[in-house]
Amino acid sequence: MFGSSKSTPYELPWVEKYRPTILKDIVGNNETIQRLQIIANDGNMPNIIISGSPGIGKTTSILCLAHELLGSSYKEKVKLKYKSFNSGSKVTLPPGRTKIVILDEADSMTSGAQQALRRTMEIFSHTTRFALACNISSKIIEPIQSRCAILRYNRLSDLELLKRLKEICEFEKVEYTSEGLEALIFTSEGDMRQAVNNLQSTYSGFKLISPNNVFKVCDQPHPVMVKEILDSCLNANVQKACDLMENLFGQGYSSIDIISTLFKVVKSFDMMEYQKLEYIRIIGNSHLKILEGCESLVQLCGLICRLCAISIDPKQLNL
Known part of the structure; x- marks a missing residue:
């Protein structure tokens, strides 16, 4: 299943606590996830760009893909300058695997930074693969787009959001009404991250997921x-x-x-x-x-x- 429900010395945000760790647990965009699963099974990863709205699983998909490709060699949230990571770092990888550099919010990079990235992708093409997550793929310069497989994610449906919210409520023993979950879906607009954050905030403040409580927490008109x-x-x-x-x-x-x-x-x-x-x-x-x-x-x-x-x-x- 997704995430871990074990108790910790501090309370993790639920969006992190229940973040999927394998591709099959990711909600929505099934056809695109299947393409990533094929890449994970074959072990031959291209440079990729995943674009779409916030909170629909772009970064999570890349992390899950890296986890399945690298296995025990997977190390999350290692912050290094990517050029030194490519050139000098010694990393033990499974046979046939390459290093993976993950760049989140890549469409926020300046044109100059993207040009530098393009050159780096050329130099280290034999040892490293790049995975870029962005909201708008057209903001990525053409030379980088042409070097990547582009995957586009859609917003999550109401049923997909509802299924995951119910699962989290069961794990956390959260009391809710069906109208309360509908209110969470209404305020999130297909954004899973926002839906889970609003769920946790409402539970922390009121202990009951009802429409009035949700709209009070979200500070939106009923x-x-x-x-x-x-x-x-x-x-x-x-x-x-x-x-x-x-x-x-x-x-x-x-x-x-x-x-x-x-x-x-x-x-x-x-x-x-x-x-x-x-x-x-x-x-x-x-x-x-x-x-x-x-x-x-x-x-x-x-x-x-x-x-x-x-x-x-x-x-x-x-x-």
Whole structure:
């Protein structure tokens, strides 16, 4: 199974405690994991780039691959300058295996650093393989991309997140409700790391995984409150929708958290398809304005008015 549930002198973050150590225990992206399993079985590892959103298993996959390739020679979190690691370090490896250099957040490297890495990959191509994890593969320069097999990871599905959260709850004897787990999935948006961290934080603070507790810990507006605003907008009740928005804003939630939750709720809201698409467009435009610094209540109430306008019958305007 994944991780270890043995007690330690200090409490490990659950995201580390239950991090998979072999490829078959990784959740999601099954086809890509199968390709990595073939590499592990054959022992012939190419340079690889794994790209995708945060918290979906990119770094964990590389660590698991290294663990299966190197066996007892695997040493995690050894921090060395990679050039000296390649040229001078003496490492005992299984027959036919090469050194593995893991670079996390590789798309944050400057162009100059990537050019230096490209040259290093050329010089030590006979003794070392490079594994790069990044969010956006297009930020990696073409000369490095052409030397690597590129694997792309997708966000994890709700069912995949739910399965792992239930497993951790069983190991840690966590009391939960099904609605509480749904709240964790809602706030994580396919990010396993965030889901597990929120699970541990909620348990540490309240000992019960319920929707209210989860949203308190995550400091996000409750979707039920946001749904009431959307219902008022669909009924073209501008005053009620603005009052609800003002109440939500007055509770201390930031404009970015409010509009992010609004967007997530709209995607699964029961409404006509053309209305949903128009709502998404309007919310997206307001989201852009908020990111530019217009975070006032006026901006949010203006959004409400634009959403309500979609449901207003023009004949009632007496124009």
